Amino acid sequence: MLTFLVIVKPIPFIFWGATFAMFLFFGCAGDGHGLDENGNPIGADGGGLPVAFEPTFPNIQTKVFSAICIECHVGSQAPHGLRLDPENSYASLVHVRSAEQPALFRVNPGNADESYIIRKLEGGPGITGGQMPLNRPALPQDTVNAIRLWIAHGAPQN
Numbered sequence: 001m002l003t004f005l006v007i008v009k010p011i012p013f014i015f016w017g018a019t020f021a022m023f024l025f026f027g028c029a030g031d032g033h034g035l036d037e038n039g040n041p042i043g044a045d046g047g048g049l050p051v052a053f054e055p056t057f058p059n060i061q062t063k064v065f066s067a068i069c070i071e072c073h074v075g076s077q078a079p080h081g082l083r084l085d086p087e088n089s090y091a092s093l094v095h096v097r098s099a100e101q102p103a104l105f106r107v108n109p110g111n112a113d114e115s116y117i118i119r120k121l122e123g124g125p126g127i128t129g130g131q132m133p134l135n136r137p138a139l140p141q142d143t144v145n146a147i148r149l150w151i152a153h154g155a156p157q158n
């Protein structure tokens, strides 16, 4: 009986130990919700970048597109047909080719550096036309970082 207990008892501990280890290992993949006390994302994909707000599409819409960009990017006169109002912005951006540089998508999910919107916002070398927002103060880098992280996380709609 004693021998039986000695053999069987450790099994649950090994089992739960392994489960806990897997949780630690897989449980904190960067999904935009793991923020540290400063509101900065915890995680490997771009983690450590200071961000102005949690990098979700609804936040970007409210704080950037609707607040700043729709002064110009709205309706049938929107430059290059890029509409950034809430009804049209996602479909205007994600997996849509840039008119100025058709080799690039405006938003290339998973790849912020290869997303034309980031180059236009940062005024990167090789852009056509002006830095966005055109003739207005550039966005703070921590705001652009939030858009970068949203793209790095796969550019989910919600």
Ligand code: HEC
Binding pocket: 064, 065, 068, 069, 070, 071, 072, 073, 079, 080, 082, 097, 098, 099, 100, 101, 106, 116, 117, 120, 121, 128, 129, 130, 131, 132, 133, 134, 135, 136, 139
């Ligand atoms: C004052 C008007 C104005 C504002 C505000 C503005 N844009 Fe633009 N945008 C333009 C014009 C005009 C063009 C085309 C000429 C150019 O690129 O300089 C353009 C082009 C673009 C392009 C390139 C589209 C393509 O298909 O190649 C992107 C991306 C863009 N804007 C994003 C933004 C974002 C994001 C904002 C807000 C942060 C913004 N713009 C604010 C006027 C504006």
